[in-house]
Amino acid sequence: MAGARACPSCSQTVVPTGPGPIWKLALVGGYGVISVMVVCSSLLGLGILGMLPVLAISGFGVLPPLHELAGTPPSCPNCGKYMD
Secondary structure (H helix, E strand, O other), X not given: OOOOEEOOOOOOEEOOEOOOHHHHXXXXXXXXXXXXXXXXXXXXXXXXXXXXXXXXXXXXXXXXXXXXXXXXXXXXXXXXXXXO
């Protein structure tokens, strides 16, 4: 098996599973959404004062889960421990 390593926890030879490339693409898309939100909010003028809480909550809610899912280290499929 290509890429197979011995797991330090369960001592079995496995291929570590990590996040798929789609999560990294989703992270780039998340930054794109935030960029569009900033550009559109700059066009609102003083209307931004009413929209600021909505923009802040939605912006802060998009990126942290995507960073967590895209940056998860590879793990053992048998025991679930991280394999660095």
